[in-house]
Amino acid sequence: MSASSNPLRNLPAVDTLLNHPVLTAAQREHRRALLTDAARETLAAIRADVLAGGAAVPPLDAIAEKTVARLRRMVSPTLHPVINATGVVIHTNLGRSLLSARAQKAMVEVAQAYNNLEFDVPTGKRGSRYHHAEALLCRLTGAEAAVVVNNNAAALVLSLSALAGEKEVLINRSQLIEIGGRFRIPDIMAQSGAMLVEVGTTNRTYIDDFENNLHTVNTGLIMQVHRSNFALIGFTTEPTLAELVDLGERYGVPVMYDLGSGTLLDTAQFGLAHEPTMQESVAAGAAIVTASGDKLLGGPQAGIILGRADLIARIKKHPLTRAFRVDKMTLAALQATLLAYLEGTAVDEIPTWQMIALDRRTLNRRAQKWRRTLAGAGIPAEVVDAQSAVGGGSLPGQTLPTRAVRIAVPDAAQMAARLRSADVPVITRLEDGAIWLDPRTVLPAQDSALVATMIESFR
Ligand SMILES: *Cc1c(COP(=O)(O)O)cnc(C)c1O
Numbered sequence: 001m002s003a004s005s006n007p008l009r010n011l012p013a014v015d016t017l018l019n020h021p022v023l024t025a026a027q028r029e030h031r032r033a034l035l036t037d038a039a040r041e042t043l044a045a046i047r048a049d050v051l052a053g054g055a056a057v058p059p060l061d062a063i064a065e066k067t068v069a070r071l072r073r074m075v076s077p078t079l080h081p082v083i084n085a086t087g088v089v090i091h092t093n094l095g096r097s098l099l100s101a102r103a104q105k106a107m108v109e110v111a112q113a114y115n116n117l118e119f120d121v122p123t124g125k126r127g128s129r130y131h132h133a134e135a136l137l138c139r140l141t142g143a144e145a146a147v148v149v150n151n152n153a154a155a156l157v158l159s160l161s162a163l164a165g166e167k168e169v170l171i172n173r174s175q176l177i178e179i180g181g182r183f184r185i186p187d188i189m190a191q192s193g194a195m196l197v198e199v200g201t202t203n204r205t206y207i208d209d210f211e212n213n214l215h216t217v218n219t220g221l222i223m224q225v226h227r228s229n230f231a232l233i234g235f236t237t238e239p240t241l242a243e244l245v246d247l248g249e250r251y252g253v254p255v256m257y258d259l260g261s262g263t264l265l266d267t268a269q270f271g272l273a274h275e276p277t278m279q280e281s282v283a284a285g286a287a288i289v290t291a292s293g294d295k296l297l298g299g300p301q302a303g304i305i306l307g308r309a310d311l312i313a314r315i316k317k318h319p320l321t322r323a324f325r326v327d328k329m330t331l332a333a334l335q336a337t338l339l340a341y342l343e344g345t346a347v348d349e350i351p352t353w354q355m356i357a358l359d360r361r362t363l364n365r366r367a368q369k370w371r372r373t374l375a376g377a378g379i380p381a382e383v384v385d386a387q388s389a390v391g392g393g394s395l396p397g398q399t400l401p402t403r404a405v406r407i408a409v410p411d412a413a414q415m416a417a418r419l420r421s422a423d424v425p426v427i428t429r430l431e432d433g434a435i436w437l438d439p440r441t442v443l444p445a446q447d448s449a450l451v452a453t454m455i456e457s458f459r
Contacts (some may be wrong), residue, residue: 087438090392262291
């Protein structure tokens with residue numbers, strides 16, 4: 001290859017780039033080593049582009065600007081707020097439940113000062129971190145005992161390991177669900193050392209199917225999994241939790257119920273189907289109930305295990321409890337969240353419920369306000385009836401009527417990408433070639449940022 005045909009001949013040396021005035025100025029703000037990394041990485045990216053047959057080497061000024069942009073990205077957090085205009089309240093990819101002001105405050109307080117996480121103040125002796133959630137959970141659900149771990153998946157692995165390791169666990173074939181991200185109940189079961197025994201058929205399973213597979217010595221648990229992210233309809237039947245509990249009691253085998261959503265409130269009061277609550281499941285006699293902290297409970301990521309005192313005691317002694325243990329921030333947020341339920345202020349305080357409870361008039365008012373501002377900037381928007389989703393693996397197929405702003409644009413996917421590239425990315429719903437903005441999940445404090453980003457992106 002002759003020198004003149006080498007497409008990389010204009011690529012500057014790292015030192016040349018670092019001596020560019022834009023980068024010498026940046027040295028006042030950033031460590032030299034970081035600047036050098038940014039310069040090297042920028043040059044490597046350009047080299048790769050050029051060799052891939054794409055662009056020519058940009059001018060030095062442009063390379064310097066690219067380097068500074070890369071530097072800014074390097075020193076910016078990758079985890080940051082976004083505006084959720086999708087209308088999916090419990091959006092797993094967007095962080096699930098937001099925390100109440102009380103929970104936020106509690107987290108900051110334990111983060112800022114030493115605290116009694118594992119210290120019994122009256123006696124001056126070692127205490128248990130689980131104490132901070134257990135009494136409240138028991139009072140709210142009627143459970144004898146409780147323990148909290150990092151998430152519901154951990155709660156399942158731990159409960160199965162501690163209570164059914166090496167033993168058989170009976171489960172209805174139609175409940176072998178994937179909980180998301182390719183994590184599946186059979187894999188979780190395998191991890192715990194428990195042996196899966198599928199009973200019944202995909203659509204119809206009877207109590208006899210359980211009884212016929214029950215071997216008192218070998219059967220560790222009967223497991224019921226709430227179908228939280230899909231619905232089974234048509235020619236179907238399955239035993240109720242109460243029937244399974246009754247069977248289990250006759251054979252001395254405990255029933256474990258993976259509830260998923262972990263709601264303490266009746267979702268029917270918001271016009272949704274009734275989602276089984278934690279307290280109902282305890283009352284129905286489930287010996288172990290597991291649930292997430294950040295779904296319909298509206299708290300931090302956590303796995304809640306409720307149950308019979310003897311079983312919870314076995315779980316607490318299992319080594320995995322230590323491996324899955326929650327930190328002080330989680331416990332602080334969870335305790336604050338549970339206190340709101342105890343005081344009866346959950347719907348007023350907890351963002352997940354606040355959003356679910358929003359009425360059509362309020363949603364319409366906000367949508368109309370956005371529409372007017374957008375129209376004022378020449379963006380043709382309309383306010384239409386739409387559906388929000390609860391999401392987060394709860395209430396599959398159930399929606400909440402809402403009022404959304406719909407903006408028809410020639411290339412909606414490209415516009416959605418522009419909205420996502422804003423400083424505070426706006427995440428929208430794309431449907432029938434239009435952008436949809438649902439006010440239900442947009443925090444009122446984000447309204448002006450949302451509208452400003454829309455106007456900027458449509459320019
Ligand atoms: C969501 C869900 C899980 C997983 O809970 P994480 O808290 O995400 O680990 C397990 N089982 C059911 C039924 C669920 O709905």
